[in-house]
Amino acid sequence: MSLSFAQYRESADAITVRIGAFRPQVAMILGSGLGYLADLLEDAVSIPYSDIPHFRAPTAPGHRGRLVFGSLEGRKVAVMQGRIHHYEGYSYEEVAYPVRVLRLLGAGTMFVTNAAGAVNQAFFPGVLMLIADHIKLFGDSPLRGENQIEFGPRFPDASYLYTPSLQKLAKDMAADLNIPLRKGVYMYFPGPQYETPAEIRAARILGADAVGMSTVPEVIAAGHAGMRVLGLSLLSNMAAGILDQPLTEQEVLDAARAASDRFIKLILKCLQNLNCCAALLDRNCETGTDGMLR
Ligand code: HPA
Numbered sequence: 001m002s003l004s005f006a007q008y009r010e011s012a013d014a015i016t017v018r019i020g021a022f023r024p025q026v027a028m029i030l031g032s033g034l035g036y037l038a039d040l041l042e043d044a045v046s047i048p049y050s051d052i053p054h055f056r057a058p059t060a061p062g063h064r065g066r067l068v069f070g071s072l073e074g075r076k077v078a079v080m081q082g083r084i085h086h087y088e089g090y091s092y093e094e095v096a097y098p099v100r101v102l103r104l105l106g107a108g109t110m111f112v113t114n115a116a117g118a119v120n121q122a123f124f125p126g127v128l129m130l131i132a133d134h135i136k137l138f139g140d141s142p143l144r145g146e147n148q149i150e151f152g153p154r155f156p157d158a159s160y161l162y163t164p165s166l167q168k169l170a171k172d173m174a175a176d177l178n179i180p181l182r183k184g185v186y187m188y189f190p191g192p193q194y195e196t197p198a199e200i201r202a203a204r205i206l207g208a209d210a211v212g213m214s215t216v217p218e219v220i221a222a223g224h225a226g227m228r229v230l231g232l233s234l235l236s237n238m239a240a241g242i243l244d245q246p247l248t249e250q251e252v253l254d255a256a257r258a259a260s261d262r263f264i265k266l267i268l269k270c271l272q273n274l275n276c277c278a279a280l281l282d283r284n285c286e287t288g289t290d291g292m293l294r
Contacts, residue, residue, distance in 0.1 A: 002145035003093055007054050011097075012104040014052050019045050019069050023106035024078035026271065027099065027227075029218055031083075031114040031234070033256030037264050038079040041070030049082070052101075056094055058082040067098070073272040078102050085214055086139070087192035096142035096221035100151055103225045109166075109274070110222045111267060113232045115256045116212035117194070117239035117247070119204050120184060125238060125255055128263060129182045130170050131162050131231030134216050135208055136188040142217045143224055152224040161223040166230040166270075173269040179262055184209025186233060188216040197241020211239050230270065234259045 022045070030037055038044070049055040049065045058065045065082040072079075080098055084090050099110065118124065147154040167183070174181035187208035189195050195203070195211055203211055210233050222229050236255035237247055 002148075003054065003097065005148055005150050008097075008100050008104055008148075010053050011055060011101045015047060015067070015101070015105060018047050019105075022069055022076060024069060024076050024102060025107060025109060026075055026077045026274070027102040027107040027110045027222075028077055028079045028267075029083050029099075029110065029112040029215075030079065030081070031214065031256065032253055033115075033260045034113055034263060034267075035064055035081045036260070037072075037267065038068040038081045040268075041068055041072050041077065041079065044068050044070035055098065056084050056090055058084050059088045073268055075271050075274060077271070078105070078107060083214065083218075085192075086190050086217065087213060092140060092142040092217040093145065095217040099218045099221045099227075100148075100225060103151065103222070103227060107227065109228045109230070110218070111230045111232075111270070112215050112218055113234070113263065113267070114186075114212050114214045115236040115252050116186060116210040116233040117200075117237050118209070118235040118242070119187070119200055119211055119239045120182075120209040121238075121242060123182055123184070123209065123235055125235055126259055127180055127182055127235045128174070128259070128266065129184050129186075129210055129233040129235055130167055130174075131186045131215070131233060132167060132183050133162060134186045134188060134219065135203075135206060136216045136220075138188070138190050142221045151221075152226060156224045158220070158223060161219055161229060162231050163228040166228055169273060170230055170232065170266065170270055173273060174266055177265055177269055179266055181266075182209070182235075186215065186231070187211045189213055194247045195240050200239040200241050203239070210235060232263070232266070234263055
């Protein structure tokens with residue numbers, strides 16, 4: 001079932017009542033263990049998802065469920081503290097819903113992070129990976145159903161979903177901070193079960209460097225709506241079958257927590273230096289009289 005443009009507008013309008021004239025430049029979707037970044041915002045306005053019409057509540061551990069608006073490193077940001085996943089029972093369109101609402105509120109750039117399993121055997125747990133591209137072969141798309149032309153075209157290009165200038169920014173900032181950063185392809189698996197060793201071997205043959213259960217639906221919707229995207233993964237574990245041991249959620253959460261300071265340092269530095277890509281910040285959008293986003 002497609003959500004209507006009026007529903008997106010209704011959510012955006014309900015948020016506007018709370019944030020007034022504040023217009024976020026950067027939407028941030030943070031994976032497990034990074035939600036505390038929202039506590040660093042100045043002049044923060046925090047809105048529980050339950051107060052926003054059509055927003056769904058996260059059920060995953062470590063995902064709080066509120067949107068926090070405020071200033072960070074001189075940028076106006078909207079931090080999603082907690083995200084929802086397809087494996088929780090939500091459609092891909094529902095998973096991507098907040099991204100489109102934040103786009104309507106003005107965000108032209110999205111930073112998205114996750115924890116992922118390393119498929120590339122030259123990578124190791126604790127390392128950060130810049131997402132250069134993704135593979136999603138399973139299930140449908142958040143754009144399935146009637147096209148919301150106000151956001152973008154029926155058949156959007158997906159050649160540059162992970163904005164090259166933002167990839168360069170992250171690479172340069174990681175080098176400045178002396179933070180090792182790998183670059184690779186993230187392959188989406190719907191979960192909630194971790195992959196089998198055979199699936200991981202298949203993923204490697206297909207060109208994946210990491211696997212995970214999030215991010216891709218949101219990035220597809222962001223790209224459709226013309227947003228610039230920076231995607232970063234924390235490699236929390238070696239993917240199934242690489243080491244002779246089972247995967248556990250605790251291992252993922254512990255690794256995410258252990259890397260969180262480094263991860264947040266990199267995100268803040270990227271945010272601070274976004275002005276070297278000034279055009280990115282000019283992508284704040286308006287809705288024209290014809291209802292189309294500009
Ligand atoms: N597979 C899928 N999702 C994940 C993994 C994994 O190995 N690690 C963290 N999220």
